Amino acid sequence: MNRLELLYGYQKTESGLKVYADMHHVNQNTMTRWIRQFLLHGLAGVRHRSFNHRYSLNTKIEAVKEYQAGFPGEKIIEKYDIRSLSQLKQWSIQYNNDELKTKSRKRVRKMGRKVSFEEKCKIVQWVLDHDNDYQGATIQFNVSYRRVYSWVRKYHEAADSWEALKDNRGHRKPQKALEEMTEKERLEAEIKRLKKINREMELEIAFAKKLVEIRNRGVKRPDDIKRFKN
Secondary structure, three states, X not given: OOHHHHHHHHHHOOOOHHHHHHHOOOOHHHHHHHHHHHHHHHHHHOOOOOOOOOOOHHHHHHHHHHHHOOOOHHHHHHHOOOOOHHHHHHHHHHHHOOOOOOOOOOOOOOOOOOOOXXXXXXXXXXXXXXXXXXXXXXXXXOOOHHHHHHHHHHHHHOOOOHHHHOXXXXXXXXXXXXXXXXXXXXXXXXHHHHHHHHHHHHHHHHHHHHHHHHHOXXXXXXXXXXHHOX
């Protein structure tokens, strides 16, 4: 389930945020941040990033200084549009060691280890919860950047299906090329693709309408998450 679907489901449920987040194995603070990003920045605030965002050295230093001064981490990552709290903590450590630079540090190549299906799901969910923080996942779970990226890509290519992370080596049928498909198979593949696109468009339209409705209320605190379900 992607981010928009999770937020849409939360709008429709009568459950509280913590209960809903626990039911879907998502951190409550992450859900709160997504809602605030939507309220402040619209759909752009909750779409997944497909690339690593680069931050200036000044931005990193300002964010770290505020963090070390005791300001709430969640507020800081919202203010500076930082991927995740783990990214901010990493900058803080680098700042203390006089290693904070404009470019991200080089990726450390890690020896491959056997990763279970359950752990792959956990890693992918962590990456999704932390705005595609692949580098953070390599540190958190001790796996290579390439493997994390590959698992997330497989998950998305399979229409956000966990089944794509199962290791079927040795007995997996090779995917047919388009020219090798029968007419029926081509139609089924196209229908599946269009359904996914249509679902995403429906969600985006629903959220766009919701945002207009919320902003028309003219409240003092635009990031008040209580407005999200009202």
